[in-house]
Amino acid sequence: MKLTDLGRQRRIGANSLLAEIGPFRVLIDAGLDPKSVGRDSTPNFDLLGAGPLDLVVLTHCHLDHLGSLPIVCREHPEALYVSSRASQMLAQRMLRNSVNVMKRQRDELHNSDLPLYTFNEVDQVDRALLGMAFGQSRKIERDGEELVFTLHRAGHIAGAVGVSFVYKHRRIFFTGDVMFGPQATLDGADFPLEQTDTLVMETTRGAKGRVPDRSRESEVERLISTIAHTVSRGGCVLIPVFALGRMQELLHLLQEARQRGQLPECPVFCTGLGMDIVDYFDAITRKIGGLHFRRTVLKALKVQPPPPFKPGRSPGQGGIYLLSSGMMVEHTPSYHAAAAMLDDHANSICFVGYCDPETPGGELLATAHGDSFLFRVIDHATSVRAQIEQFDLSGHADRDELLQFARTLDPRTVALTHGDPEAREWFFDQLMDSNPKLQIHDLLPNEVVSM
Structure with missing residues (x-):
């Protein structure tokens, strides 16, 4: 060969x-x-x-x-x-x-x-x-x-x-x-x-390698705890996600956590291609199998479109923002949401998978708390005051x-x-x-x- x-x-x-x-x-x-x-x-x-x-x-x-x-x-x-x-x-x-x-x-x-x-x-x-x-x-x-x-x-x-x-x-x-x-x-x-x-x-x-004593289950628990604490203090939680696969998994996990009483009631915001993929995943679950997802999760979580984002101005409504792309690539909803949320200590940005070091998401993960971060394509610089976390849900x-x-x-x-x-x-x-x-x-x- x-x-x-x-x-x-x-x-x-x-x-x-x-x-x-x-x-x-x-x-x-x-x-x-x-x-x-x-x-x-x-x-x-x-x-x-x-x-x-x-x-x-x-x-x-x-x-x-x-x-x-x-x-x-x-x-x-x-x-x-x-x-x-x-x-x-x-x-x-x-x-x-x-x-x-x-x-x-x-x-x-x-x-x-x-x-x-x-x-x-x-x-x-x-x-x-x-x-x-x-x-x-x-x-x-x-x-x-x-x-x-x-x-x-x-x-x-x-x-x-x-x-x-x-x-x-x-x-x-x-x-x-x-x-x-x-x-x-x-x-x-x-x-x-x-x-x-x-x-x-x-x-x-x-x-x-995987961090010792951390499993996928423990990482989910840590993510849900971070979300709950952020929402309880009135903050916004941005979770950059890939439209295909990761957004739907996070919707499922959020619904399960809410059913267990681990998440307070709060708005959940989603937009873009990932919302269309919800319908495809529902059809795959029903017609092919091997997947366990139903679009009823949108109604259960009362998912709604996010408000417009303005650099340096945190959204007026706290809640959970599941937005693509997963690496916070320029021009994507997660990029613009981060530019709005990053300088507010009440907020959290939670990465749930791999981030290429050369993407904005990877660069943010490498930036120390309190240091300045530049959103190049919109020419916006701000201090990193939000809580930045990464979870191994690859x-x-x-x-x-x-x-x-x-x-x-x-x-x-x-x-x-x-x-x-x-x-x-x-x-x-x-x-x-x-x-x-x-x-x-x-x-x-x-x-x-x-x-």
Whole structure:
């Protein structure tokens, strides 16, 4: 097998892997890099060349895995496009939102590359995408040979999959983004634990282990306690969330806490794409399963749109603000809400997952209490007076879980991807200590690796 990372940077973003397995050419994901704009945000599809693609697998619908799929579909209509049934339902809505975001960026940045695709091309993806059940196998053929592939539930978010391939009795497994344990609304991964020749694995959380004596349950309790104390003192709680998955999980957790009497009555504010995803999650729960979420949570919590935000002026109404994006990226509701809330000691900003250090959310987490923080795109500087907290409610497996999974599969070759350099280095060292004969490849952008 030959494996090429089509991403332009050695980091998370614009995820796309070309796997050449015998005569078969398979593309795993086609994402967009949230740190870049225009063509620079896409994978380097020039490396696909003029040859046909046999298969394109979408592992899940976060835009760093999905966002360039219309470009591939436009250039390679001959391929078979597959995903889970839940991802098939979600993909069009996520991509249509991406078109709207790119149109806004075109006007703000005067970037003629944007949008990278049209609504019609999003509809083309919707027509091409074949939804498969977890555990369902399918065979493709070329030149008298066959490749069998199977999608496996990966946890992480609704519809996420890992994918296994069997070619000439050799087994290859791609984890995609994986979460082994259950989340509040989602079952954990259900991966096969059989011996595998080649493992291609994500490394997102390799740089940092879980804090001792902290579990997901204890982190939820700590979050609910922080929210309750903030609301009780009349403050606002901003929880930056990803529209797909994290907003819905937090709504579920808030409803459960209120039913247990752990949260005082207060307004809950949500807006944007995440509110549309609520309807999709309700449909997935009813029609497909593996997800545990109903839209009745909106009525139970009396969810309402947030008021307008003005920099330096805390909202007049205390309450809970679940707003995207999860990393407080510029121009998003959570960014503008933070600019309004940050200099009021009564407020709290609670991050519930990973924040890239180079995003505004990551920069805020690294800023000491009392120091100045600059919201660059709106030219607003303010002191950090609000309580800033981070909670480990990540949708990714922690590094020890993923390492144990790799050891259980006992592969001959491992390829490391989807992680910052220090995260990959940790996995490289740990795997090499376990088996010095193991072949380990830290995938570099645009380099072809034979294995």
